[in-house]
Amino acid sequence: MAAKDYDVLIIGSGASGGMAAYSLAKKGVKCLLLDAGPQVDFQRNRGLKPVYELPYRGFGKPGRLSHVFQANEFNANQWVDEAQVPYTHDPKQPYNWVRVRMVGGKSLFWARMSFRLSDYEFKAKDHDGFGENWPISHADLSPFYDRVEPIFRVSGRKEGLDQLPDGQFIEDKSPDSLASKRLGEAGKPLGMTVTKIRRSLGDGSLASSYNLLLPDAVASGNVTIVPNAVVRELSVDKQTGLVNGVHFVDRQSGRELYAKARAVVLGASCLESTRILLNSKIANSSGALGHYLHDQFYMSNSVVALVPEARDGKGGRGLVGGAGYIPRFRNIKTKEKNFIRGYAFDFSTGGTPDARYFPSWGEELQKDLDSARGAGFAATLMGEVLPRFENHVRLDKTVTDAWGIPVLNFQCRYTDNEFNMARDAVETLGEVCRTAGFEVLHRTDKMFPPGYSIHELGTCRMGDNPKTSVLNKWNQSHDIKNLFVVDGSSFVTGGSQNPTMTILALSMRASEYLAEQLQKRVI
Amino acid sequence: MKLETAVADDVAEMQPRFFNPSQFAALRKLSETLMPPMNEAPGAAEAKAAEFLDFLIGESPSERQQLYKTGLDLLNTQAKKRFSKASFAELDGGQVATLLAPLREAWTFDPPADLLSRFLRAAKQDVRAATMNSREYISAAASGGGRRGAGGVGLYWYPID
Numbered sequence: 001m002a003a004k005d006y007d008v009l010i011i012g013s014g015a016s017g018g019m020a021a022y023s024l025a026k027k028g029v030k031c032l033l034l035d036a037g038p039q040v041d042f043q044r045n046r047g048l049k050p051v052y053e054l055p056y057r058g059f060g061k062p063g064r065l066s067h068v069f070q071a072n073e074f075n076a077n078q079w080v081d082e083a084q085v086p087y088t089h090d091p092k093q094p095y096n097w098v099r100v101r102m103v104g105g106k107s108l109f110w111a112r113m114s115f116r117l118s119d120y121e122f123k124a125k126d127h128d129g130f131g132e133n134w135p136i137s138h139a140d141l142s143p144f145y146d147r148v149e150p151i152f153r154v155s156g157r158k159e160g161l162d163q164l165p166d167g168q169f170i171e172d173k174s175p176d177s178l179a180s181k182r183l184g185e186a187g188k189p190l191g192m193t194v195t196k197i198r199r200s201l202g203d204g205s206l207a208s209s210y211n212l213l214l215p216d217a218v219a220s221g222n223v224t225i226v227p228n229a230v231v232r233e234l235s236v237d238k239q240t241g242l243v244n245g246v247h248f249v250d251r252q253s254g255r256e257l258y259a260k261a262r263a264v265v266l267g268a269s270c271l272e273s274t275r276i277l278l279n280s281k282i283a284n285s286s287g288a289l290g291h292y293l294h295d296q297f298y299m300s301n302s303v304v305a306l307v308p309e310a311r312d313g314k315g316g317r318g319l320v321g322g323a324g325y326i327p328r329f330r331n332i333k334t335k336e337k338n339f340i341r342g343y344a345f346d347f348s349t350g351g352t353p354d355a356r357y358f359p360s361w362g363e364e365l366q367k368d369l370d371s372a373r374g375a376g377f378a379a380t381l382m383g384e385v386l387p388r389f390e391n392h393v394r395l396d397k398t399v400t401d402a403w404g405i406p407v408l409n410f411q412c413r414y415t416d417n418e419f420n421m422a423r424d425a426v427e428t429l430g431e432v433c434r435t436a437g438f439e440v441l442h443r444t445d446k447m448f449p450p451g452y453s454i455h456e457l458g459t460c461r462m463g464d465n466p467k468t469s470v471l472n473k474w475n476q477s478h479d480i481k482n483l484f485v486v487d488g489s490s491f492v493t494g495g496s497q498n499p500t501m502t503i504l505a506l507s508m509r510a511s512e513y514l515a516e517q518l519q520k521r522v523i
Numbered sequence: 524m525k526l527e528t529a530v531a532d533d534v535a536e537m538q539p540r541f542f543n544p545s546q547f548a549a550l551r552k553l554s555e556t557l558m559p560p561m562n563e564a565p566g567a568a569e570a571k572a573a574e575f576l577d578f579l580i581g582e583s584p585s586e587r588q589q590l591y592k593t594g595l596d597l598l599n600t601q602a603k604k605r606f607s608k609a610s611f612a613e614l615d616g617g618q619v620a621t622l623l624a625p626l627r628e629a630w631t632f633d634p635p636a637d638l639l640s641r642f643l644r645a646a647k648q649d650v651r652a653a654t655m656n657s658r659e660y661i662s663a664a665a666s667g668g669g670r671r672g673a674g675g676v677g678l679y680w681y682p683i684d
Binding site for chain 1: 557562579582583584587623626628629630631632633644647653658661675678682683684
């Protein structure tokens with residue numbers, strides 16, 4: 001059968017590509033959606049197993065997925081195998097690039113934390129003079145967040161904070177635990193707020209592009225999904241300079257294929273979209289493509305403590321239990337001396353700290369653990385990383401992946417702003433925990449390698465100036481009018497908030513703009 | 524049709540082959556100290572934790588292998604030097620506790636510079652997981668004799684074509 005003509009070719013079916021398909025389909029635009037991975041069958045591809053039946057007793061095959069700290073022996077096969085799609089970095093400057101190639105992408109596995117960015121991010125330069133503002137503000141994106149949140153069924157509690165705008169929540173009315181309230185009281189003098197986590201409920205078991213966006217897109221009859229399509233590069237019409245198609249490889253057979261399109265939407269994930277553009281040698285008149293790579297530095301168990309009253313099984317409901325969120329409070333009303341921007345925490349109470357935090361072994365350790373059971377407090381620190389030109393990805397032409405496609409080389413490291421912020425964060429939360437009467441077992445301000453949060457952002461940043469940005473305020477290439485990039489690569493700054501809601505809102509906004517442009521025949 | 528089969532561990536014994544005999548004897552003693560049988564739950568000995576770690580460390584990157592070999596050798600030389608015993612395996616409870624003193628230090632994110640401390644810290648976590656994720660431990664937990672916290676059943680992703 002001959003190649004078909006589609007209005008829009010979408011690459012990637014996760015949060016960003018899925019939202020593009022959903023939004024364009026609703027406007028009657030005919031789309032071809034390619035994903036590099038298979039459509040998984042949850043019944044067939046997963047099954048319950050006791051840990052002792054795994055070949056490595058749950059330890060995992062030594063050396064496999066060494067950059068994926070989230071991997072374990074149960075889920076090892078869900079991640080992209082680095083042997084198949086490698087990347088390179090200086091051994092002294094590691095980067096944890098964590099990837100999923102399946103229809104639905106990482107939205108099949110995300111932690112579902114669902115926050116908005118505020119004008120402290122969109123207009124960050126106005127606050128501290130660093131970097132660039134986004135070409136849009138919260139007011140521009142708010143109508144789209146308003147529509148995304150109900151699709152994903154975001155639960156949360158409204159707080160009226162400027163730095164964490166409220167959304168269209170399913171109200172979380174569950175009472176705070178006593179431990180949570182005590183933490184809130186202790187942090188109040190510093191301007192801390194303790195709120196509920198904001199989380200996409202989805203249909204309960206899944207809150208993914210796979211179940212919330214793609215079914216409607218396909219049902220409309222306007223979207224054709226082709227899995228196992230590994231994109232090599234985009235093609236450009238030499239006369240017009242516009243993109244007009246895509247060269248891709250069948251993942252399993254290695255057959256080379258070509259599809260045509262009137263417009264292209266990249267939503268292949270931050271760094272895969274950038275890799276496709278670099279390999280296509282397009283959209284980079286600014287020289288900014290691949291640059292300003294940032295993420296959020298995450299430190300799991302940055303503070304581990306015990307709620308003493310909950311020891312020896314006295315916890316129970318009301319005292320401990322559940323999760324909470326401490327939004328950014330630094331550099332809002334005051335100005336810190338040795339860092340700009342800020343950090344957030346999410347925490348849980350009512351768990352049991354890991355055995356490593358107790359200085360004992362054998363029966364004594366067991367007594368320590370029995371006493372601490374259900375009395376634990378643990379917080380993950382999430383800090384803003386400054387977008388710097390120096391932090392970038394580029395092609396490494398000496399290495400190719402399993403399909404012969406050149407891979408990325410990473411040049412990325414954290415600097416003093418991040419280190420100082422981390423130090424302040426764990427010292428401050430440690431003190432707040434003590435004030436709240438918690439017994440602090442452990443705190444650390446040591447960083448995991450960049451990328452660990454799986455929130456890689458930037459490298460195709462948007463802006464009003466075509467000389468310093470890759471995309472305009474509609475996620476549209478300054479250089480090529482029929483090319484859009486709708487994933488996290490468009491971010492100018494990322495704040496400390498998990499980025500998925502913003503990616504979804506940006507993709508919806510860009511896709512509706514594209515549909516309009518197609519209707520008006522501007523594109 | 525599906526035939527009933529048994530697992531190899533039910534009919535055969537693991538053959539340690541990575542550590543030398545004195546290292547393995549020290550590992551066995553260390554494992555049994557770190558995870559003794561408690562509250563009717565099997566300990567490291569019943570869970571064959573040392574035998575399993577011989578396999579796991581044997582498959583691991585060389586840095587990990589070196590840490591274990593050096594650490595176990597250190598336990599044996601310390602046993603000779605400080606207690607005039609032939610090996611770590613021959614020490615009594617109090618003597619073993621003296622050599623495990625580095626585990627009294629508070630845990631830090633960065634591994635300690637001291638080799639023995641670093642090894643003991645790794646072994647404490649590994650022996651614990653090797654024991655609690657064993658068939659023996661989990662079966663005991665399931666039949667009510669074990670403690671909570673046993674490794675359990677998880678959702679396994681099969682390799683994708």
